[in-house]
Amino acid sequence: MTASPTLLLNDGAAMPQLGLGVYKTTDDEAASAVSFALRHGYRLIDTASMYHNEQGVGEGVRASGIDRSEVxxxxxxxxxxxxxxxxxxxxxxxxRMLGLDHLDLYLIHWPAPLRDRYVEAWRALIALRDSGRVRSIGVANFHPSHLTRIVEETGIVPAVNQVELHPRLPQTALRAFDAAHGVVTQSWSPLARGGLIADPVLARLAAKHGRSPAQIVLRWHVQLGLSVIPKSVTPARIVENLDVFDFTLDESDLAAIASLETGERTGVDPNDRN
Incomplete structure (x- = not known):
């Protein structure tokens, strides 16, 4: 299996393009999935305090036998x-929950603009980076207006903006904004929480390439230059999700996938999370 390539962040760090998400998994599930994924080629693991499984993620990293410097x-x-x-x-x-001595990437999970605390949170992330406790800092679920404000008020551009992104919600304008400012866009809910798996367009493309519909969608993310973090606790699916670097979608494939855009979100609009 081809290993995930890396994307160069604007602070000089290299981040694997495809990783494992662990949303809605228990500590035990996360520990098992993370250990398995790392032993089978993954090098990027994405969690959050809200997932309540950071302890399991840390356990999985240690149990994998993979050197911490590689994860x-x-x-x-x-x-x-x-x-x-x-x-x-x-x-x-x-x-403390992760049990790690350093972190590779720390994100503000949501701007929650009505609370108006995200600029101060960003100042805290800058301080953490400057102290060496975290290598890279970024945001999640930020609209261009939120990004513009933190950059204008601090002068520091996030390395990553992690947002809901899939063929139904391709976030074309946001991706362009991020790219223009040197921010890597990272996709959560890349399969629209499984809602795309049975789509007939993707089924046709899967048959054409001898792949699964999920692999077609993940390959689409990769070819757009995005980082992507599909979630799974099933060993076979974890392996399958990483196996997307040895085929290419052609222009007709990409046009077919573009036809799936509806603007539909599986989560909330960032302006509504407060």
């Missing part, structure tokens, strides 16, 4: 902890 671990501060001191405390708690 890229991401976690996130929940929006109720946005703010300067609150974010610093949340980071300390996440690190």
């Amino acid at each position: 890229f671990v991401t976690t996130k501060v929940w929006f109720t902890d946005n703010g300067y001191d609150e974010t610093l405390r949340a980071f300390d708690e996440s690190m």
Whole structure:
């Protein structure tokens, strides 16, 4: 199996393009899935304080036998902890739960604009990066207006913006904004929470390439230059999801996938999360 390539972040760090998400998994499930994934070629693991499985993720990293220096671990501060001191405390708690001595990427999970604390949370992330406790910092679920504000007020551009992104919600304008500012866009819910698996367009493309519909969608993310973090606890599916680097979608394939756009979200609009 071809290993995931890496994407160069704007701070000089290299992040694997495809990783494992662990949303809605228990500590035990996360530990097992993370250990298995790392032993089968994954090098990027994405969690968050809100997932309540950081302890399991840390256990899985240690149990995998893969050297810590080879594993890229991401976690996130929940929006109720946005703010300067609150974010610093949340980071300390996440690190305690993970049992790690450093973090590769720390994200603000949601801007929660009505609370108006995300700029101070971003200042806390900058301080954590400058202290060496985290290598890279970024955001999740930020619209261009949120990104513009934190950059204007701090001068620091996030390395990553993790957003809901899939063929029904391709986020074309946001991707262009991120790219213009040197921000890597990372896709959560890349399969629209499984809602795309039975789509006849994807079934046709899967038959054409001898792949699964999920592999077709993940390959689409990869060819767009996105980072992508599909979630699974099933060993066979974990292996399958990484096996997307040895085939290519042609222009007709990409046009067919583009026809699936509806603007439909599986989660909330970032402006509505408060």
